[in-house]
Amino acid sequence: MKQLRTGVRKKSSDSSRKIVAQPDSGDDRAIPNVAESVEAVFGCKWSIRILNLIHNGVCRPGEIERALTGLTTKVQHHYFRRMLKLGIIRRDVFAEVPPRVEYRLTAFGERFVPLLHQIAQLQAELTRMAPGQSESDAST
Numbered sequence: 264m265k266q267l268r269t270g271v272r273k274k275s276s277d278s279s280r281k282i283v284a285q286p287d288s289g290d291d292r293a294i295p296n297v298a299e300s301v302e303a304v305f306g307c308k309w310s311i312r313i314l315n316l317i318h319n320g321v322c323r324p325g326e327i328e329r330a331l332t333g334l335t336t337k338v339q340h341h342y343f344r345r346m347l348k349l350g351i352i353r354r355d356v357f358a359e360v361p362p363r364v365e366y367r368l369t370a371f372g373e374r375f376v377p378l379l380h381q382i383a384q385l386q387a388e389l390t391r392m393a394p395g396q397s398e399s400d401a402s403t
Contacts, residue, residue: 295350295371303349304379309334309342311379314368317352318376322365351375 351372357363
């Protein structure tokens with residue numbers, strides 16, 4: 264019997280496709296720290312882009328790396344681990360040969376990504392305003 268990295272044993276002749284949950288994906292019942300998550304995601308240039316791709320259905324690490332010019336595998340995995348720890352994404356490992364990994368948003372991540380979009384929209388609105396113009400002046 265072969266042992267997969269996730270700790271699940273599978274016979275090598277078994278060709279069934281099972282999803283194996285990663286043990287490091289955190290407790291789904293734990294309450295995420297939203298402030299820490301916002302701070303971590305906005306503190307880097309890659310997290311928002313990675314989350315947007317995952318939100319739009321690009322969930323395989325290779326696809327994400329190809330979609331973001333300049334993103335290295337090492338940096339990508341660093342941010343994956345960070346977002347896994349924060350409970351924003353989960354890692355699904357498919358017990359296949361060769362192994363397949365996909366990253367998906369958790370329930371918290373599904374609620375968190377629109378918050379990021381609202382913050383980006385606010386920034387875009389503020390950027391469009393002329394320097395020295397207040398928000399009340401812009402709306403009149």
